[in-house]
Amino acid sequence: MAVFDGAAAKLNEYLQTAQHRSYFIAFVTLVFIFIMVVFGILPAYSAFSLQGVENQKRADAIEKLKKKRDDLQKLTLESQQKEDILAYFDFVFPKTPDQDEILNQMIQLADRSFIFLKNINFQENNQLQREFQPLALDPAVQSLSLSILAEGSQQTLNSFIGELENQRKIYNIKNFIITRKSSQDIQRTTPDKYYDLNLQLNIYYFAE
Amino acid sequence: MARRTFNLLKPLAPPKSVWDKVYDWILGKARVVILITEILIALAFFAKVVQDTDAKNKEDEIARLTAELRFYADTLEPKFRLIERKDQNYVNIWNLTPKYSEVLAEIYSYIPNAASEINVRIEGARVTIFGTEDLSTLQVLEAALKSSGTFSAAVIENLSLQQQEILEQKGDYILTAIIKDLYREQL
Numbered sequence: 001m002a003v004f005d006g007a008a009a010k011l012n013e014y015l016q017t018a019q020h021r022s023y024f025i026a027f028v029t030l031v032f033i034f035i036m037v038v039f040g041i042l043p044a045y046s047a048f049s050l051q052g053v054e055n056q057k058r059a060d061a062i063e064k065l066k067k068k069r070d071d072l073q074k075l076t077l078e079s080q081q082k083e084d085i086l087a088y089f090d091f092v093f094p095k096t097p098d099q100d101e102i103l104n105q106m107i108q109l110a111d112r113s114f115i116f117l118k119n120i121n122f123q124e125n126n127q128l129q130r131e132f133q134p135l136a137l138d139p140a141v142q143s144l145s146l147s148i149l150a151e152g153s154q155q156t157l158n159s160f161i162g163e164l165e166n167q168r169k170i171y172n173i174k175n176f177i178i179t180r181k182s183s184q185d186i187q188r189t190t191p192d193k194y195y196d197l198n199l200q201l202n203i204y205y206f207a208e
Numbered sequence: 209m210a211r212r213t214f215n216l217l218k219p220l221a222p223p224k225s226v227w228d229k230v231y232d233w234i235l236g237k238a239r240v241v242i243l244i245t246e247i248l249i250a251l252a253f254f255a256k257v258v259q260d261t262d263a264k265n266k267e268d269e270i271a272r273l274t275a276e277l278r279f280y281a282d283t284l285e286p287k288f289r290l291i292e293r294k295d296q297n298y299v300n301i302w303n304l305t306p307k308y309s310e311v312l313a314e315i316y317s318y319i320p321n322a323a324s325e326i327n328v329r330i331e332g333a334r335v336t337i338f339g340t341e342d343l344s345t346l347q348v349l350e351a352a353l354k355s356s357g358t359f360s361a362a363v364i365e366n367l368s369l370q371q372q373e374i375l376e377q378k379g380d381y382i383l384t385a386i387i388k389d390l391y392r393e394q395l
Contacts, residue, residue: 008226015229029237036245044252051259058266065273072280075288086291093298132304138297154316162309165392170298172305175331178312180324180339204301206294 092169094205097144102203105169106148113160115152116193122146125202142207145174147200151193154178164201172202299395307392311335311358318352321345333390335359337383346381359385 015021079086099122110117125143129136152160157178164171176199180186186194224232308330315337319326325339337349346364353362362385369379 011226025233025237028233029241032238033241036241040245041248041252044249044256048252048255048259051256051263055259055263055266058263058270062266062269062273065270065277069273069277069280072277072284072288076280076284079288079291089291089294089298093294132300135300135304137300138293140293141297141301158309158312158316161312165305165307165309170301170305172301173308175329176308177327177329179327204298206297208290 088168092167095208097142097203097205102146105167106146109160109163109167110150113152113163114156114192115150115160115197117148117150119149120146121148128202131202138206140207141204143202143204145200145202146171148197150197150199151181151189152195152197153192154195156192157195157197160197161199170204172204174200174202176200303391303394305392306332306387306390311387314356314358315353318349319345330387333387335385335387337385338381340378340380343377343379346379346383350383353383353385358388360388361386 015024102122103120106117106120123145125131125145128141128143131143150157150160161173161176164173176197179196179198181189181194181196311330312328315328315335316326321342324341324345326337326341327339329336329338341349346367350362350364353359356362362383364381364383366382367379368381
């Protein structure tokens with residue numbers, strides 16, 4: 001108590017002058033403001049701002065979920081409206097290679113180009129992943145190789161190659177050779193069969 | 209009769225103690241600080257209430273959307289992802305598939321004689337034209353391939369002439385060239 005009285009007396013003595021009084025009041029006010037800021041304003045602001053951050057995260061999550069929902073709704077609607085296109089896509093990039101269907105299409109293309117098919121041979125394509133390096137295809141992509149022997153004229157054989165290239169089903173021509181028949185063979189045949197075509201191509205399917 | 213006295217002087221207050229001064233200060237300058245602090249805390253409190261309500265509404269919205277998406281996740285989403293995968297692979301294969309018919313038509317356009325013994329082999333970007341041909345026609349073919357924008361590195365790799373062929377101005381040849389733009393129009 002004596003210590004306190006002594007301190008109070010010293011403080012009273014210090015506050016005798018107006019200048020000291022104003023210094024003291026400024027100091028005490030600043031300390032008080034500091035205490036209010038630290039124990040009052042900052043905790044309130046911190047709780048408010050933290051909640052704001054959390055709410056922003058929730059708002060972002062809602063935005064993403066809404067976008068995903070809208071995309072899926074749009075895709076659902078689009079897939080219903082474009083069922084025929086999806087069916088066609090399944091045809092051009094099927095789950096399994098339908099050899100009958102491929103043969104039928106080759107015959108159709110040959111008829112349309114006025115060439116004469118002599119032989120069609122199917123083989124497993126083991127070079128698929130190497131074929132598209134450095135691009136990595138999905139493991140579900142599979143491939144078959146076709147060897148086609150045909151005869152025709154320069155124009156009709158070229159037309160057949162053009163027909164193959166214009167199909168939406170991918171016929172990836174790997175190599176071909178067009179050779180003119182020997183003089184003896186030419187004498188025995190008609191001008192629309194003067195040339196032989198030996199063509200290798202790959203077809204692709206997506207084994208889901 | 210008692211004597212009446214009037215003190216007309218302003219009464220003098222006793223000197224203020226420390227506590228009096230602190231009391232004055234609390235009712236004076238500190239009151240402003242306390243008031244401002246209380247206003248700020250009250251504002252923060254109301255803002256927190258608003259934010260808590262907002263947070264609850266958002267949680268409800270997230271729960272509703274998640275339930276809605278669960279329906280798609282099990283049924284439709286795998287289907288769409290599969291279509292997307294298929295489409296991406298189809299586009300990749302398509303874009304790396306060559307187109308030869310125009311190249312072949314161009315080569316044939318350089319050989320006016322339909323009876324020419326011309327054979328064409330194409331493997332990847334490499335074109336090989338070979339056969340037996342009149343030397344002047346061969347020169348025309350080589351010049352055409354060299355000046356064409358479709359090909360590069362057009363060269364006669366081999367030319368062999370037999371005695372009879374020299375007399376007929378004919379020879380066996382192998383001519384090669386590289387197709388510059390191999391791939392079809394990209395998707």
